[in-house]
Amino acid sequence: MVDVLAGLRGRLIVSCQAYPDEPMRDPRTMTQVAQAAVAGGAAAIRAQGLEDLASIRMAVDVPVIGLWKDGDAPVHITPTLAHAVAVAHTGVEVVALDGTTRDRPDGLTVAETIATLHERTDALVMADCSTLEEGVAAVDAGADLVGTTLAGYTPYTVKTSGPDLGLVERLARAVEVPVICEGRVHTPDDAARALEAGAYAVVVGTAITHPASITGWFVDALRRP
Ligand SMILES: CC(=O)N[C@H](C=O)[C@@H](O)[C@H](O)[C@H](O)COP(=O)(O)O
Numbered sequence: 426m427v428d429v430l431a432g433l434r435g436r437l438i439v440s441c442q443a444y445p446d447e448p449m450r451d452p453r454t455m456t457q458v459a460q461a462a463v464a465g466g467a468a469a470i471r472a473q474g475l476e477d478l479a480s481i482r483m484a485v486d487v488p489v490i491g492l493w494k495d496g497d498a499p500v501h502i503t504p505t506l507a508h509a510v511a512v513a514h515t516g517v518e519v520v521a522l523d524g525t526t527r528d529r530p531d532g533l534t535v536a537e538t539i540a541t542l543h544e545r546t547d548a549l550v551m552a553d554c555s556t557l558e559e560g561v562a563a564v565d566a567g568a569d570l571v572g573t574t575l576a577g578y579t580p581y582t583v584k585t586s587g588p589d590l591g592l593v594e595r596l597a598r599a600v601e602v603p604v605i606c607e608g609r610v611h612t613p614d615d616a617a618r619a620l621e622a623g624a625y626a627v628v629v630g631t632a633i634t635h636p637a638s639i640t641g642w643f644v645d646a647l648r649r650p
Contacts, residue, residue: 429488429519429549430549430569430570430603430625432468432469432487432488433468433469433488433603433625433626434603434625434626435620435625435626436467436468436469436626436627437466437467437468437616437626437627437629438467438468438469438470438471438490438605438607438626438627438628438629439459439465439467439469439470439471439628439629439630439633439634440470440471440472440607440628440629440630440633440634441455441458441459441462441470441471441472441477441481441630441634442455442471442472442473442477442630442634442635443455443635449636452474452476452477452479452480452481453480455472455477455480455481456477456480456481456484458634459472459481459484459485460484460485462633462634463485463486463487467487468487468488468626469487469488469489469490469519469626470485470487470488470489470490471489471490471491471492471521471607471628471630472489472491472492473491473492473493473494474493474494475511475512475515478491478512478515478516478517479515479516482515482516488517488518488519489516489517489518489519490517490518490519490520490521490551491512491513491515491517491519491520491521492512492520492521492522492553493508493511493512495508496530498530499527499579499580500523500525500527500528500529500530501523502521502522502523502553502574502575503521503522503523504522504523504529504530504531505529505530505531505533505538506533506537506538506541506542508522509522509538509542509550510542510546512548513542513545513546513547513548514546517548518548518549519548519549519550519551519569519570520542520546520548520549520550521550521551521552521553521572521574522535522538522539522550522551522552522553523535523552523553523575524551524552524553524554524559524560524562524563524566524568524571524572524575525553525554525555525559525575525579526558526559526562527579534566535552535562535563535566535568536565536566536567539552539563539566539568540566540567543567549569550567550568550569550570551568551569551570551571551572551605552564552566552568552570552571553572553574553607554571554572554573554574554575554576554596555573555574555575555576555578555579555582556579556581556582556592557592557596557599559575560573560592560596560599560600560604561596561599561600564600564601564602568602569602569603570602570603570604570605570625571596571600571603571604571605572604572605572607572628573588573589573592573593573596573604573605573606573607573608574605574607574608574628575608576589576592576608577589577608577609578608585609586609587609587611587612587615588606588607588608588609588610588615588618588619589608589609590606590618590619590622593606593619593622593623593624594622594623596623597622597623597624597625598623603625603626604623604624604625605624605625605626605627605628606619606620606622606624606626606627606628607628607630608628609631610627610628610629610632611629611631611632612632616629
C-alpha cells in the first residue's frame, strides 16, 4: 500500500462521477471515462458508487479511490462504517470518506470509523475535509491521506473561485501524510499551482469528466456582453 501512495506523488487523479438522473450515470459509461483518463495519463481514478467502483477496479491498472455518496444528511460521502466497508470490498485501494467533525448517521466518530475500517480491510483512508482543523483531526484519527474536497461545501467554509490553495498550503505544513488538492481545479495551471502550494497530488473531476458543466461554462461565456 505504500507503493500506492508513492505512485501518486506529483500526479493527477481523475474523478469520474455522474450525478443522479444524469445521462452518464451508468457504470459502463463511467468505466469508459475512467479508461480514457488513464489513457491520458491519470495516475489514479476517484469514483463513486459500488457498481461503478467494481467495474472500474476491474478495467484499469491504476489505483482507485472509492466513495459512496448516499443519503440527504450533511455527511453523505461514505457516511457510515458500513458504507466504508462496502466500498473497500469492491477492491479499491483507497476509501474516501467525509472527514469532517460533523455528526455521522451511524453515530461513530471519524476515528472509530477509520480504526475499524483499518482492522477489517487493507484499504487506505482518504479523509475529505473542509478546514485545517478537520484535516489535522482526521490525520490524528488515522487517515492515510487528507483531501481539501469539502472546502467550500460545508456551511462554515467559503467557496473560493478555484481550488482552496490556502488550505492546501496550511494543511501541507501541518500534517505528515499526503495532502490531496481536490475541488474546483478547473485548469492545468490550477493543478500546477496546487503542487506548488504543497499538494502531494491533485484531483480533477468536473473539468475533465463532467461535460454538462463544461458545456455550461462555454455557454455562459458566449452570453457575456
Ligand atoms: C463536494 C463534493 O461532493 N465533491 C465530490 C467528491 O467526490 C465530487 O462531486 C467532485 O466532483 C470531486 O470532489 C472533484 O471536484 P471537482 O469536480 O470540483 O474537480
